[in-house]
Amino acid sequence: MYAYLKALHIIFVVTWFAGLFYMPRLFIYATEAGNKPDHERDILRGQFAIMMRRLWYGITWPSAILTLVLGTWVMLNGHWDKILFDANGRWLLLKLIFVVFLYVYHFTLHHIFGQEMKGIFTYSSNQLRIWNEVATIFLVAIVMLVVVKESISLLYGFLGLVGLIAVLMMAIKVYKRSREKRA
Template identity: 45%
Template sequence: MVYLYAKAVHIIFVICWMSGLFYMPRLFIYHTEAKDKSQEAFDVLHKEFSKMEKLLWWVITTPAMYITVFSALVMLCYSPGLLSMGWMHVKLTFVLGMIIYHFTCQKIMFKLSRQESKLTSTNLRLFNEVATVLLFAIVFTVVLKSALNWIFGVLGLLILSIALMMAVKLYKKYRNKKA
């Protein structure tokens, strides 16, 4: 029964964590684009975006990550046989990637707050898609579990990644035409 409660908590907090990881880079993009405004407008926007980023990060995203990891560890303690399965190794590799992505977001947040970030809004739009690709990889790995399906999954991820990069580039062209 503990396993099922841990699984429910895990699913709920994965959703919360991913919500934060999806929204945070959007805030980074808006924060970065605020530099194009007048100095007076930027000062106001910088203060507001820094506040929003910190609240989202420390109140939702980071606690959700820790609860997600903790509930996963509880599940693995109650069902250690999962660690002998190949698909779990693949999933945990992608989860490690998500954790690295999480702390990369934190680093960007600190740099934006100190006005030290050199990233452009286009760089951040591309960066924003990393969480999407990792989420797809994790979900497909957990659901499909077999090696043959991993091959199709990897091909699908490559196609998804290319499509997302093309969409970001097309959006940049569209924005440049509007400007």
């Protein structure tokens, strides 16, 4: 039974991340639609709103809830809760801290979603591109902790994460420059 729970947990983590990766893209598209003529803008934003609602309520939220339920179940059935505060469980404690912040990120996306559904577009497309990469950082950190567990050096893990953030920020800047040249 444990293996099935773990497999389902991983499946819903994947579908949750799919929503977390695609939702900010839809925010970006809806924001950029504001630069179109009124008629075209209204059609595009209407279509993006439909896509956002379906993605958010049909995939992302259910996956977030099932990830949490199944993850807790896996932790209790695998008796991982017994080592959580031991030296051998430090990786799990760090992972759970990242997971808590991932849920905070999820709620920030929910806030942006709510704003955009009301026609309030607070963030620029570039700000949303940066915010889109936050899910990548969480994914890398969580997967690395789960796969390499206690063999990962906290210092090297932190430096690797900082390096990833630097690469992502540079990539966003390069993309922005290339878009500006094309415009």
